[in-house]
Amino acid sequence: MDIKEIQNLIKFVAKSGASEVKLEMEDIKITIRTGSGKTETTFVQAAAPMQQLTSPAAVEAKIETAAPVVKAESENSKYITIKSPIIGTFYRKPSPDKANFTEVGAEVKVGDTVCVIEAMKLFNEIESEISGTIVKVLVDDSSPVEFDQPLFLVDPS
Structure with a gap:
């Protein structure tokens, strides 16, 4: 799995609204957590140390999707x-x-x-x-x- 595929996965998770996604394959383990305005990705590859990746594109995507929700809650509290x-x-x-x-x-x-x-x-x-x-x-x-x-x-x- 290359970095482009991981970035696409981060974007997909951020847009879907899921709070956490775990993906485990033979040689790779990825955990993506979203919430509180940021996206955190833990990427573990066989025989490699754990890394924390935060994709700026994914963070921007999460901020874009989170902002309208906050606005909607305050405007639409009567709904x-x-x-x-x-x-x-x-x-x-x-x-x-x-x-x-x-x-x-x-x-x-x-x-x-x-x-x-x-x-x-x-x-x-x-x-x-x-x-x-x-x-x-x-x-x-x-x-x-x-x-x-x-x-x-x-x-x-």
Whole structure:
């Protein structure tokens, strides 16, 4: 694994929002931790001492993705968040040829399906637990999501 592949991995982890990723292969062990505005990478290669690598590009990517979240929290404190109940892949529509379950500005009621999350080849419909108006979709279609990751902001008023 060369440095370019490691840098691409760091960028991917920073964009995904994961807090920690560990990758172990036969001769390489990589741990990438993100959070608190910085990305830290531990890289261990067989017969080589442990090194700490901090990629400036990855740090910039993490800062860019973290800044809007902080801003959103302060501006959107009156909104309620619909969060992912499972780990999987987020889809906004039931199939590629169908329309999205919901759009920004759409009204949702308790029990309305707002998205689907695929986990282990099973498609799980995620239903709204609140009534209100969708203000923002926080995840891109076909993106991986983690447990308890915010998916939508809803204005309950």
